[in-house]
Amino acid sequence: MKLNPEQESILKGDNGRVMAMAMETVVKYGEAFGAKKLVPIKSAHLAGTFGIGPYRAYIQVLRQIVSEGLRVKVPTTVNPKPGYDLNFINRHIVFTNQQSLEQLLTAIGITPNYSCVCYEKANVPSFGDRLAWAESSAVQFANSVLGARTNRNSILIDVCCAITGFTPEFGYLLDAHRRGQILVKLNIKKMDAPALGYVLGRKVVDKVPVIEHYPFTRIELKNMGGSMAASGGVAMFHVEGLTPEAPDMKTVFDGPPMETITVTQEDLDALRIRKSEMSGIVIFGCPQMTYEETLAIAERFVNKRVEIPTWFCLAPDELTLFKAHYLYGKTLDAGITVSQDCPLAAFSMRLNRKRIITPSGKMLYYLKGVNYGTEDDCLRACGVLQ
Ligand code: F3S
Numbered sequence: 256m257k258l259n260p261e262q263e264s265i266l267k268g269d270n271g272r273v274m275a276m277a278m279e280t281v282v283k284y285g286e287a288f289g290a291k292k293l294v295p296i297k298s299a300h301l302a303g304t305f306g307i308g309p310y311r312a313y314i315q316v317l318r319q320i321v322s323e324g325l326r327v328k329v330p331t332t333v334n335p336k337p338g339y340d341l342n343f344i345n346r347h348i349v350f351t352n353q354q355s356l357e358q359l360l361t362a363i364g365i366t367p368n369y370s371c372v373c374y375e376k377a378n379v380p381s382f383g384d385r386l387a388w389a390e391s392s393a394v395q396f397a398n399s400v401l402g403a404r405t406n407r408n409s410i411l412i413d414v415c416c417a418i419t420g421f422t423p424e425f426g427y428l429l430d431a432h433r434r435g436q437i438l439v440k441l442n443i444k445k446m447d448a449p450a451l452g453y454v455l456g457r458k459v460v461d462k463v464p465v466i467e468h469y470p471f472t473r474i475e476l477k478n479m480g481g482s483m484a485a486s487g488g489v490a491m492f493h494v495e496g497l498t499p500e501a502p503d504m505k506t507v508f509d510g511p512p513m514e515t516i517t518v519t520q521e522d523l524d525a526l527r528i529r530k531s532e533m534s535g536i537v538i539f540g541c542p543q544m545t546y547e548e549t550l551a552i553a554e555r556f557v558n559k560r561v562e563i564p565t566w567f568c569l570a571p572d573e574l575t576l577f578k579a580h581y582l583y584g585k586t587l588d589a590g591i592t593v594s595q596d597c598p599l600a601a602f603s604m605r606l607n608r609k610r611i612i613t614p615s616g617k618m619l620y621y622l623k624g625v626n627y628g629t630e631d632d633c634l635r636a637c638g639v640l641q
Pocket residue numbers: 334335371392481540541542543596597598599600617
């Protein structure tokens with residue numbers, strides 16, 4: 256890899272031992288993927304916000320960074336908190352390092368957004384910006400919907416990029432890897448975007464799918480992408496005539512597609528919960544709910560009362576807006592719990608072993624004891640829709 260004089264000097268140790276180690280990590284990461292150079296980044300997003308025991312090495316690295324007084328070089332947002340104080344188990348057994356982790360993140364200068372939908376307000380990239388983000392759902396949205404450029408970085412790589420301000424140029428930073436690979440045809444009567452994302456992730460694994468035109472909303476793109484990035488290793492998708500790098504099929508593909516697949520209504524419906532399984536806890540918001548998404552769902556609970564525990568999980572800045580809206584009170588009146596944590600982390604340990612019902616394909620993929628339902632299925636489970 257060819258480094259410029261500034262990068263060489265950091266690697267040599269001119270900015271201290273820890274900065275040199277961070278640069279060495281970034282360089283080795285790039286070399287492993289055949290990168291020829293490092294490029295400056297506009298922002299970073301860190302996924303390491305759960306203070307669990309196995310993150311000891313991560314916390315040790317953050318301590319070293321803080322001990323040399325280093326701070327992030329670019330605006331750097333962070334993923335949600337994990338519901339540390341939700342119950343006894345989370346506080347005393349699972350997330351025992353939470354407070355020290357948050358202190359360290361503050362000390363290196365992160366923006367304390369604590370949200371995986373950072374691209375909505377706290378960290379909004381422009382088309383073509385090069386980033387070093389972790390968090391698969393945010394990476395997916397940045398690449399696919401905003402046309403920014405980031406690989407699916409891991410925890411620690413994201414930190415090393417944030418404090419050096421550089422990332423290796425390979426993968427989704429390069430035009431060649433952003434082109435469509437698999438053409439996706441839809442034979443669907445009723446769209447269920449998270450289910451479509453889940454099915455596509457399983458089918459295309461790590462390729463770049465191009466979905467034939469469908470007028471997805473921004474909320475649907477978010478929830479479809481989050482599911483796809485979990486059930487597969489997908490970091491980017493296109494929708495013909497909708498996402499910025501897919502104005503038409505000819506432009507998005509570099510020649511004929513590798514493969515054409517068709518997703519049917521039966522594929523989507525196969526994921527759905529049966530009526531007899533509709534008991535447990537209903538959770539909306541993975542990826543976390545945005546303000547607009549929350550208002551649309553909250554409307555459906557007005558003057559009703561949930562029959563089983565029901566949670567809305569919003570990004571903190573979106574929750575601030577929601578609290579000022581009359582629907583916030585209505586939501587509480589309906590018996591809904593409103594949280595700003597990551598529900599997947601918060602509910603990873605459940606003493607009562609209650610099943611979760613959710614319209615999130617990401618929770619379905621990662622968590623045991625989860626049933627998937629469309630938004631209407633979830634409302635039926637709550638008892639507010641017949
Ligand atoms: Fe976000 Fe947590 Fe789901 S980080 S995408 S709410 S797993």
